[in-house]
Amino acid sequence: MNVTEESLIYLYCVTKAKPDCSDFEETGIKIYPIYFQGTYAILSRVSPEEFSEENLKKNLANMEWVEKNVRQHEKVIEEIMKDITVIPFKFGTIFKTEDGVENLLKENNLKFKNVIADLEGKEEWGLKVYCDSEKLNDSLKKEDERVEGIEKEITSSGKGKAYFLKKKKNELIKNVRNEKISEYTQDSFERIKRACLEAKINKILPKEVTEKKEDMVLNAAFLINEKRIKEFKNILAYLKTKYTNKGLVFDCTGPWPPYNFCNLSEKGKV
Amino acid sequence: MAEQMTHSINATNLADILERVLDKGIVIAGDIKIQLADIDLLNIKIRLLVASVDKAMEMGINWWQQDSYLSTKAKEKETQTLEKRVERLEKRSKA
Incomplete structure (x- = not known):
């Protein structure tokens, strides 16, 4: 890509120390910082063919393009995050001029500094919990007295009565299931929260998004002091032992850039 | 013992990245403003990600x-x- 006058500026993140931009040479992305009073904006030049308002809209409809560029956005921020604290920006934050970026740093100077100071030495981790329905149902049959009782009744009933009892059983399992899932996920969340500075519950994502065969039952993000990561992982290991045979599947990822914990309006006390 | 949880971009589930990068992170209007909700041809996956519908209520x-x-x-x-x-x-x- 030629760096022409018309090229646009892509903003990845804001930091308070200068990152080593040579790390990115092999990826083909030229990253560079601009500085304003103690804060750096980490940028790269992008082509209007991809990132002008109109073209970006078109490209966002193309999943292949989205995947490539979204992974690149994440990769750049994660690379920088290895050495310094970052404030990650949303994908596709584009400026026309460097003056525009400098204004951003100027206007939010204190907010950015406060947020970075707040995030120093902390890591974001994600936890998604899924539920294997069959496994859960099996465990309910064994463990829940109500379900167990009705099962017994069915085996000792005639055909007609058994039919209605089965219907009743299915309804019961459905209610007990949600009760149990709530109990298990709440317990998991509360236990993990004890090792964390902040905890957040996000939307449960549908299968079309997760591409998993199990239903998602909890989607949470945690902000953890880096000194307590081991404790966090131990709790997670405990939860796996406790809940795996009840059908829960724990999917933990991290450390992430603190996307979930860098709210400017909340933390930007002037 | 806690099992090892490694994290690499290439191995990470795309949904995990999309969720954060498109739906979270600092939103400060740059010079170009994109409202994901306004894009007609948006991929269904992204639409479901940024839509406000929460499955939790539905599932009870x-x-x-x-x-x-x-x-x-x-x-x-x-x-x-x-x-x-x-x-x-x-x-x-x-x-």
Whole structure:
């Protein structure tokens, strides 16, 4: 890509120390910082063919393009995050001029500094919990007295009565299931929260998004002091032992850039 | 023992990245403003990600909606109730 006058500026993140931009040479992305009073904006030049308002809209409809560029956005921020604290920006934050970026740093100077100071030495981790329905149902049959009782009744009933009892059983399992899932996920969340500075519950994502065969039952993000990561992982290991045979599947990822914990309006006390 | 959880971009589930990169992170309007919700041809995956529909209600698993610390909706309601109360008190003090 030629760096022409018309090229646009892509903003990845804001930091308070200068990152080593040579790390990115092999990826083909030229990253560079601009500085304003103690804060750096980490940028790269992008082509209007991809990132002008109109073209970006078109490209966002193309999943292949989205995947490539979204992974690149994440990769750049994660690379920088290895050495310094970052404030990650949303994908596709584009400026026309460097003056525009400098204004951003100027206007939010204190907010950015406060947020970075707040995030120093902390890591974001994600936890998604899924539920294997069959496994859960099996465990309910064994463990829940109500379900167990009705099962017994069915085996000792005639055909007609058994039919209605089965219907009743299915309804019961459905209610007990949600009760149990709530109990298990709440317990998991509360236990993990004890090792964390902040905890957040996000939307449960549908299968079309997760591409998993199990239903998602909890989607949470945690902000953890880096000194307590081991404790966090131990709790997670405990939860796996406790809940795996009840059908829960724990999917933990991290450390992430603190996307979930860098709210400017909340933390930007002037 | 906690098992090892490695994290690499290439191995990470795309949904995990999309969720954060498109739906979270600092939103400061750059010179180019994109509203994902306004894009007609948006991939269904992304639309479902950024749409406000939460499966939790539908599934009946929503214990956290009762927790005012966690639920913005609950928080809003709390604020509204407080605002109304302040209004009432103000009216009364004027009268």
